[in-house]
Amino acid sequence: MSGNSAKISPAVKLGTVYSILFAISSVHLLNDAMQSVVSALFPIFEDSLGLKFGQIGWIAFTLNMTSSVLQPAVGLLSDKKPAPWMLPVGMGCSLVGMVGLAYAPSFWMLLLAVVFVGFGSAVFHPEGSRVVFFAAGERRGLAQSIYQVGGNFGQALAPLMTIYIFVPLGQRGAVLGTFLAIAAILVLLRVVPWYGAQLAEKGAPVKKKAAGSAPVVSPYNKKVIAFALTLLLILVFARSWYAAGIGSFYNFYMQDKYGLSIKAAQVPLFIFMAAGVLGTFFGGILSDRFGRKRMMLFSIAGSAPFALLLPHVSLGWVYPVIFVLGFILQSGFSVSVVYAQELLPGKVGMASGLITGLAFGMGGLGSIVLGTAADHYGILDTMVACSFLPLIGLLSILLPKDRRE
Known part of the structure; x- marks a missing residue:
């Protein structure tokens, strides 16, 4: 395995290492x-x-907040x-x-099982x-998209x-999920030695100012970075x-x-989710050409008309509208991660944790809010109110220009 790592390492200097990108993307999928x-x-629950x-809202909250709270902290430590x-x-x-999910006999035991799933994701x-960062070469938007598509x-x-x-x-069918974890571990047996070789060759990005990355120094001052990150998190909030x-x-x-x-x-x-996969992939490619800010504006604000339309169409129109909505909405997700990494060069783990972690946490x-509202006001009115959230995406026009604009 070390011999393979030695062979692949020089390729990192020359370009994108697709074998590693697809491997880590497959683990992301699992x-x-x-x-x-x-x-x-x-x-089923x-x-x-x-x-x-x-209670369903609390389950989603537990899963997402476990990832959200821990992910930036894990990212900071791993930097x-x-x-x-x-x-x-x-x-x-x-x-x-x-x-735990398969055999939880009560709501509280179910929450405990969900904590383990969330912690695994946070780690x-x-x-x-960071594996993606090392394997990306100069095609960072594309690399992040391949990773996020998984x-x-x-x-x-x-x-x-x-x-x-x-x-x-x-509920017992959840035990089949153990095969997903085993498959992920087997793939990581290929990725981890390569990743370790990159760290040995280049060091941690925080120690060598963004080793293997660009730009080395942030083009923004601290006030601009703070404003941009705050605004970015608001946009993540709305989308999630x-x-x-x-x-x-x-x-x-x-x-x-x-x-x-139910079926x-x-x-x-x-x-909606399958369209989001396509949107994530093409969004990363287009961001390398047209800029991160433009793609985020297109993604969140561009999805608003379709979100507002969705609750009011007939059943036959639901399917095309929700496809376009999913494609546009998710086209900016991987882009926002790269944008945050470029705001905080040398802090890849923390930047990624803030965006992907908070995306799950805010979701x-x-x-909880939407589930509680549905219990009190009904699911129909709650989903109509939810459709206004993407309008917050118009704030993305205030983001500072990125280095590709």
Whole structure:
């Protein structure tokens, strides 16, 4: 394995190492697929454990806040002392969580299992982002997109899991998620030695100001960086709350408004997530050409008209509208991560943790608010109110220009 690492290392200096990018993207897929097991089980938990919308919101909040609170902290620590061995350890935690989901007899035991899944994700993402950073070469937008596509595809599996696994097998079907964790660990046995070789050759990015990255020095002063990060987090807040509404509750909305079955209600949700996979990939490519800020403006603000339209269309129009909505909304996600990394050169783990971690965390908070609102005001009115959230994306016009503009 060390011999392979020696052969690959010079390629990092010359360009993008696609074999590593696709490997870490596949682990990202498996990691987020395990998180998707949680959301895929929501309709099942409602029946097997008699949960209300508010309790479902708390499950999503626990999963997302575990990742959110820990991910920036793990990222900050790993910036100072990267630890490749933490990648398989994180997958091991998620494996324990899968077993817990399958056999949890109560709401509180279910939350404990979700904590293990969230912790595994919090450990994986900062280190995974650094692997991408080393393997990207000069094509950082494309590299981040390849990485994020894996995660988005894993999330898109949730409706299919509901249809083909959890409706037939029930809660016990979650034990099949252990195979996802085992597969991830096997792939990491290839990635971790390569990652360790890069660290040995180049050192931690925080020690050697953005070794293997560009730009070396931030083009922004501290006040501009603080303003841009604050605004970026507000945009992440808006996008993640809306995505939480779609991911956690839209299937219930489809059942109530259009009278669809549990299985049929998963179809538009899958279309939304699958379109997001495509949007993530093409968004990263386009950001390398047209700039990060322009793509984020297109992504969040451009999705607003379709979000506002979605609750008011007939069933036949739901499918094309939600496809366009998912594509546009997710086209800026990987771009926002790269934008944050360029604001904070040398702090790859922390920048990635702030955006991906807070994206999940804010989504979890949104799940509680939206779930509680659905219990009190009904799922139909709650989803209509949720559709206004992407309008906050218009604030992205205030972001400072990035280095590609």
